[in-house]
Amino acid sequence: MDGDGVIALSASNKAAAETDLTDAADRPASPEMPMRGMPAEMPGDMPRQSLWRFRRRNRRRFIDAGRSRSSLTRRFAVLGSAMLLAAFAVYEMEQVLEVGGLTPVEIVVLILFALNFAWIAMAFVSAIAGYGVVIGRLSRTRRTPAGPLASRTACLMPTYNEDPARVFAAIEAMATGLYDLNQAPAFDWFVLSDTTDPDVALAEEAALLAARSRLGDKTRLYYRRRRRNVARKAGNVADFCTRWASHYDNMLVLDADSLIAPETIVELARRMDEDPDAGLIQTIPALVNGTTILARLQQFAGRVYGPIVGSGLSFWTGSEGNYWGHNAIIRTAAFLGAAGLPDLPGKPPFGGHILSHDFVEAALIRRAGWTVRIADDLAGSYEESPPSIIDLAIRDRRWCQGNLQHIFVLPARGLHWVSRIHLMTGIGSYLASPLWLLLILAGLALSLQAHFIRPEYFTEDFQLFPTWPVIDAELALRLFGLTLIVLFAPKLLGLIAFLRDPEARRKVGFFRTIFSFFFEIFVSALIAPVMMLVHTGAIVSILIGRDSGWKPQRRDDGGVPLKALIVRHRWHMLFGIALLFAASLDSWVLVAWLSPAILGMLLAVPVSGITGSTRIGRDIRRLGLLRTPEEVDPPAIVRAAAALRPVYDQAIAARPDLATLAEDSSARALHLALVDRVADRPRGQIDATEALATAKIGEATNVEEAVAFMTPQERATVLATPTLIVKLAELPKH
Known part of the structure; x- marks a missing residue:
């Protein structure tokens, strides 16, 4: 305890502190003095894994190899079909542009189109596989095993x-x-x-x-x-x-907004008991408790389209699934032995601690010889979503930085090739936005080039006929139709699968679901251009070296003052104005062609305000739009948690503040029983916050004055430092 404080305590202070701490730790549990915060420690080794050194011969071997190996046929069918579809689309695009010979701008357009189309082709084929899985599961009865867990x-x-x-x-x-x-x-x-x-x-x-x-x-x-x-x-x-x-034996990892039905928790633990090779089992959480349009939009999309997306991913990834950081069960031996994360070289935003740790932990667990599975068949896993575009942008900024860090994890030795695909997918989910933006700008440049720059009909080479800048309109229209099909088919398949579920259709209603489907597409189309610019801006800020920080998430109200909305979205609106002006220089046909993107940018402020308003969200709910079965008939676990929140609100309202805690010996003893142990401070390493808090306590004449002197960060440090709590308690009350 001598190393905990920066200024040495007097002998009497030490004795008082030791008495308080000994009482807190050793007194048996009772209504007056509950048991300590944590159980006795049982230290375990969790070595940091090297990304660049790995011996394959040391990898764990499967106990049940037949069960744990994934199907190559499924992977060949899904990945092969996606590659063929993308190749066909790129060939068609090349035919559209090559009629008069490819110009440099047309080559850029072709490359950007290939990258964007490959992204949606993979989602399209995976959704088809997921649709088959979901439909096949509708008539299947779920098992309900009994008995205690091992x-x-x-x-x-x-x-x-x-x-x-x-x-x-x-x-x-x-x-x-x-x-x-x-x-x-x-x-x-x-x-x-x-x-x-x-x-x-x-x-x-x-x-x-x-x-x-x-x-x-x-x-x-x-x-x-x-x-x-x-x-x-x-x-x-x-x-x-x-x-x-x-x-x-296992850890069930949750988030602060997580809820999992008890039956699902038991089933996850039972699957770990039954499969000795299982290292991690990830559920697919459904979104609940949305109050704003944006939250309910994500809730509806996740419930209607999510099952086929998740089932499709589970279908072809098999035992090389992924981890999303919460609502998953992990075998302790696998996590301790394989998932100790290294720091990346350099400083943030690319170096330092890995922010999107979950993808990397899953890859390392699989590398060590454990399976990672997505339990797409398990219902009863829930979470919540950000309530506004601004909150979504704040969360995505952190995720974007973490996923871009994966660029330096991709070449790690020993990773399974499917784990590398998961990492690339995470990276691509954010790079898709600047690629889409570049495709829009390249297409705009192509149109303006044709409009303002005089074509060079005869090149330097001798030829009898001129080279005309021509685009095949018929092929272009056909390719546009193919792109729309590939883009919207996953949504349509999800809608069909949802409506084929009698229970879901009965709870929500056929026509309400259809109306909600079109409403979701319309609002998502307005939001998409803004999020494209948000993600592009996030990537730019990361490239220039800005770290994301760590901010707590808002969960309920997404309301933001108008002035703040204008400040947040001013560049989005200005970009929309610039895009409108540039398109109008060519023709109003081009303006109409780009209108979905332009409209979303111009309306960024009202769209952000309306979709983040709880009042308008309630109005939309009363109209029956964006309903989900879980909203109409909340699951028992969701109802139970909602009913209990007022009980805890009341308990929290009666909590003591820091001054009361220091002055009241009973409250202080309760607090000290919960404080985590303080590691010994190496000599010469001074914690500035702790030093300032200690000095301010020494300067104060009473408890209230000491607390008033301190910043929130210093008060938080005092709460976590028993010697400072005791020193504060020795001051006069008034």
Whole structure:
């Protein structure tokens, strides 16, 4: 404890601190003094993996090779068909442009078209496969095995400045559901907090105490808040793994907005028990609780189109599936042994900690000889979505940086080629936006070239006939039709599959679904050009060296003041005006051709405001648009979590502040019981925030004054440092 404070405590201070901490750690659990925040540590080794050194002979061998190997036939059918379709489209485009010989601008257009079409061709073929899987599953009965589980699972809920009422209501709903299924002994719950806001940290503790009181002996619930957010969420989970994960066979990794039905949790654990080669099983979360148009738009799209997309991906990836960072179960031995993430060389945004850690962890687990599967057949997995375009842009900015880091992971030794495809897909999901933008600009340049630049009919080579800049209009129209089919077929197949499900059709209604389908296409068409520019801007900011930072997500209200909307979207509107002006220089036909993109940019401010408004979202819901079966008839786990949130809101409202915590010995003892241990400070390494907090406490004449002196960051540090809590408590109250 001597190394925890920057200014040495007096002997009396040390004695007081040691007494407080010993009481907190050793006193048995009771209503007055609950058990400590976390169980006893069981350290486990989680070595950092090398991306450049890997020996194939050390890879784990499958125990059940027949079950764990993927189907080459499926991969050949899906990937081969996508390549043939893309090759045919590129050939057709070349025929459209080559009528009079390819000019440099036409060559650029052809290359950009090839890259864009290859992207949508893969999605098209995969959706066809997924449609077949989903339709074949409609008449299949689901298994309901009984009996206790053979393994123990740690359910991890990482949180970062999130609403604690949401987090703990979800945990109580899931834990109670497992208790009702007589499976509670197999699952322990952990809230892994990286919260930096001191008020939210105190709210988390209040919610924890309420949850423990309410759950009683139904489950075991633990809590740990880190003092420093090293490596963000990946570092949060890794800290748990190296200190406590060895107690457990599996880890169920959640997000702060995650909900999983207890039956689904049990089934995930049972699949891990039954498959000794399973390293990770990822569910496909459905979106729920959307209140704005944007959130409900994503909710509808995910529910209607998502199943065939997810099933198609699962169909051909097999045991080389992917991981999306949450709502997945992971074998502890696989994660500890294979998923220790290295830092990338250099500084952020490309170097440092890997932000999009999930794709890389899945690739490393598969490299080590474990399977990674997508459980597309499992329902009952839920999450929430950003409520506005601005919130979506903030989240995507972080994801974009993380996915672009994968460029330096792609050449890693020993990765399965399908794992490399997953990494390339993540990169491509953001590069597709600038490629689309470049295709628009190249097409515009081609039109302006034909309009303003006098063609050179006779080249330097001798020829009897001139070279005319000609485009085959009939072939162009045919290619346009093919592109539309490939682009919209996944949506149409998803709609058909959804309507063929009698239960889903009955809950939502046939005609409401059809109207919602066209409404979703219309609004998505307005949003797409803005997101194209958002992603392009994100890539540019990354290329010039700007780091994304780490900001907590808003979950409910997406409302933004008009002035802020104008500031956020000013460049999008100006780009739309410039594109309109450039197109009008050629012809109004070209303006009409580019109108979907131009309209979305010009209307960026009203579209962003309307789609992020909860009031307008409620109006759309009353009209019956964008309904999903889960909205009409919420799943039991969603209803239970929603009903519990007011209980935790009330508990949080009665939480003490830092001054009260220091002045009240009972509240202080409760807090100290939950504080994570403080690692010894190496001599000479001074924590500036801790030093300032210590100095301000020393300067203050009473508790209230000391708290008033401190910044939020310093108060958060005091809360996480027992010696500072004790030092603060020694000040007079007033």
